[in-house]
Amino acid sequence: MAVYTDVAAEDLAEFLKSYDIGELLSYKGIAEGVENSNFLLHTSQGAFILTLYEKRVAEDDLPYFLSLMAHLAERGVSCPQPARNRKGEVTSRLAGRPAAIINFLEGVWPRRPNVAHCSGVGEALAKMHVAGRDFPLVRNNPLSVAGWRPLFDLAAARADSVQPGLHDFIARELDHLEAAWPTDLPVGVIHADLFPDNVFFLGDRLSGLIDFPFACNDILAYDVAICLNAWCFEPDHSFNVTKARALLNAYGRERPLSAAEEAALPLLARGAAMRFLLTRLVDFLNVPEGALVQPKDPLEYVRKLRFQQSVAAINDYGITPAGCAA
C-alpha cells in the first residue's frame, strides 16, 4: 500500500469543507501505487481520489499535470478530472503535503494484459500524444537520460547487494545510453508511466488513463518504448512479439512512427528499462521507515534491459520497418 503520509479523519473532514464535493462518509488508503499517498474517499456526492504528492513530485509541477488532464479530457482522452476547491484552485495542501482531489474513474487495470489490452493502450497512447500537441505548458523530464546518473549515484554503493555485478552492468549501460541517446526525434507531451496499473478497462474496452505525475515533454517514441517494456513481457520474462505488434500497430494507426523513430525504438527501450530499473533500485534500497509500500522489483527491469540490449531492429518487435500501420 502506498501511504507515506497518513491523514486523520478530522483533518480530512475539515479539509473537504473547502471543496464542494459533499461530506465525508468514509475513506481508506489505497493498496496500490508506489509514488504518492492515495486515498479513496466516499462523500455524500460520490467517490473521489485524494492524492498527497510525495518525493518525486515538485509542487510547482502540479498545475502541469492537473491542467493536462483537463486538456486531454476536452480532446476525448478519458482521464480523471481535478476537483476545484471553493477558491477555484485544483491544488491545495494537507498533512504538510501538496494535495489534489480527482474524480474516481470506473474500470479495473488488467492483471494479465492480453493482446486486446496491448492494442487498446497503443491506440490510447497515440491519441494522447496527438491530443497533447496544443497543450501550452512545458515540463522537462527530470527522469530522462540526464537524470539517470544522479539516480545511480544514490544506489551505486549498494547495487551489488541486490545482485552481484549489478553496479558494473548499470555503469556500462549508462555510458552507452548517455553517448547514444537521440536528440532529434519528435517530442511532445508524454505520460511517461503508462504501466498496466495506470490503464483502466471495462472488459477489453479501455475506460481511461490515470496517474499523470510523471507526465512531461520528451521524445514521443520514448513513451512507446516504456509501454513495450511494461506491457509486452510475460510472467516468465519472455517478450511477447504478438503483444508488441498489436501495441505498435494500434499506435501507428493513430500516429504513424517515422522511420527515425522506428530505428531508435530499441535504444529508447533500453533507456526506458534503465529509467525504471534505477527508480526501483533506489526505492528498493530506501524504503522509508513506517511507510506502507511494497517496493517494485528492480531485477525485473534488469531482465528487460538485457532483452532490449539483444534487440537489433524493430523487426524483433514483430513489425516491418516500413511504418506501423497494419
Ligand SMILES: Nc1ncnc2c1ncn2[C@@H]1O[C@H](COP(=O)(O)OP(=O)(O)O)[C@@H](O)[C@H]1O
Ligand atoms: N481516478 C482514479 N479512479 C479510480 N482509482 C484510482 C484513481 N486514481 C488512482 N486510483 C487507484 O489508486 C491506485 C494508485 O494510484 P496511482 O496514481 O497509480 O498511484 P501513485 O500516485 O503512487 O502513482 C491505482 O492503481 C488505482 O487503483
Ligand SMILES: N[C@@H](CCOP(=O)(O)O)C(=O)O
Ligand atoms: N510504474 C513504476 C512505479 C510508479 O508507478 P505507480 O503507478 O505504481 O505509482 C514502476 O513500475 O516501477
